[in-house]
Amino acid sequence: MKILICDDEMIFLNEIQKKVKDYFEKRKIDVLLKIYNNGEDLLKLCKNEVVDVILLDIDMPRIDGFQVAKNVR
Numbered sequence: 388m389k390i391l392i393c394d395d396e397m398i399f400l401n402e403i404q405k406k407v408k409d410y411f412e413k414r415k416i417d418v419l420l421k422i423y424n425n426g427e428d429l430l431k432l433c434k435n436e437v438v439d440v441i442l443l444d445i446d447m448p449r450i451d452g453f454q455v456a457k458n459v460r
Contacts, residue, residue, distance in 0.1 A: 388416065393423040393455065394444035400424060403442060426455035433459050
């Protein structure tokens with residue numbers, strides 16, 4: 388399973404990444420986590436790869452989480 392996490396604040400990004408990683412490790416499920424601190428970089432990846440889950444911060448500079456979600460769909 389491939390999960391992308393996007394948040395412009397590193398403290399929240401690292402905390403979410405740790406919680407998601409712990410959740411799947413406890414259940415012995417293989418997961419690939421990729422983290423991004425802006426929506427532009429996340430969108431570049433989504434054009435070329437299949438992703439199972441995206442966790443987005445809503446309030447980010449330049450392009451917010453709603454715009455990212457709209458472009459991914």
